[in-house]
Amino acid sequence: MWQPRISNVAWQTLAGLLPARSHTGGHPRSERQILEAIVHIPCTGQAWTRLPPALGPFLACRRRFLRWRDDGTLKRICSPVLPEQDAIWQQRLAAYIGLPA
Numbered sequence: 001m002w003q004p005r006i007s008n009v010a011w012q013t014l015a016g017l018l019p020a021r022s023h024t025g026g027h028p029r030s031e032r033q034i035l036e037a038i039v040h041i042p043c044t045g046q047a048w049t050r051l052p053p054a055l056g057p058f059l060a061c062r063r064r065f066l067r068w069r070d071d072g073t074l075k076r077i078c079s080p081v082l083p084e085q086d087a088i089w090q091q092r093l094a095a096y097i098g099l100p101a
Helices: 008-017 031-044 058-070 073-077 084-096
Strands: none
Touching: 008 031, 008 073, 031 058, 031 084, 058 073, 073 084
């Protein structure tokens, strides 16, 4: 069962690192929900197609992952020092996108 991983304290730091929203169609998604979906994949090792429904459609989340990976957003998310409870998902995300340990 899916459980949120990003603490409120971490979210306050990370929200400012995200690019401006660009809504191009479909239903707008919460940026935090999208980031939770992105973090879910490296933390569980599941395929994108197995993303829990609570996190939104996997295609939308996967597209955002690719955009944020390519524009450096995910690298920025892996940079700040976050609370200890967030360090595990942050390290797994960094490894997933290929950042050095």
